[in-house]
Amino acid sequence: MVFFGGLLALIGLGTLVFRDADVVGLPAVGTGVGLLLVGAALAGFGWVRRTRVKRRRRERGEPEPVGDVFERARALPRLLRAARRGDYPGLPTSRMALWGLALVYLVSPIDVLPELLPIIGVADDAGVAVWLLTSVSTATGLYLRHERDQLPDREHRAK
Incomplete structure (x- = not known):
């Protein structure tokens, strides 16, 4: 999820920087900001989830x-x-x-x-x-x- 969120954020950033025309009828700035925010949120959520899962596995004694x-x-x-x-x-x-x-x-x-x-x-x-x-x-x-x-x-x- 961290990777996918980062990829979405990069696509959003690319849209902000390089795109002038509308994207599927939506303004490029709005699309870029939206993708950037969703990507950052997914990456952050994935990082928190990964940290929690690792902690739980360690507590249970599961092998890493x-x-x-x-x-x-x-x-x-x-x-x-x-x-x-x-x-x-x-x-x-x-x-x-x-x-x-x-x-x-x-x-x-x-x-x-x-x-x-x-x-x-x-x-x-x-x-x-x-x-x-x-x-x-x-x-x-x-x-x-x-x-x-x-x-x-x-x-x-x-x-």
């Missing part, structure tokens, strides 16, 4: 994802193999099915909101893409945590 973007990208094939073999129960098949549906939706020419609608037409694709990337990133981060937690056990068994 580890690794940077590159480590997580390299871990994705291992995660998918382990989930298919049944070695990693942390990734249900329903989540992998949702990932597949999201990929099909992003690639398919059929959209809920067509791209002909300004801004809104791209928003549904952007929302699905952000959800997909966030979900995959979190799952691979948790898988990396699982691998790192299993490492001492493997070393201990080898001795």
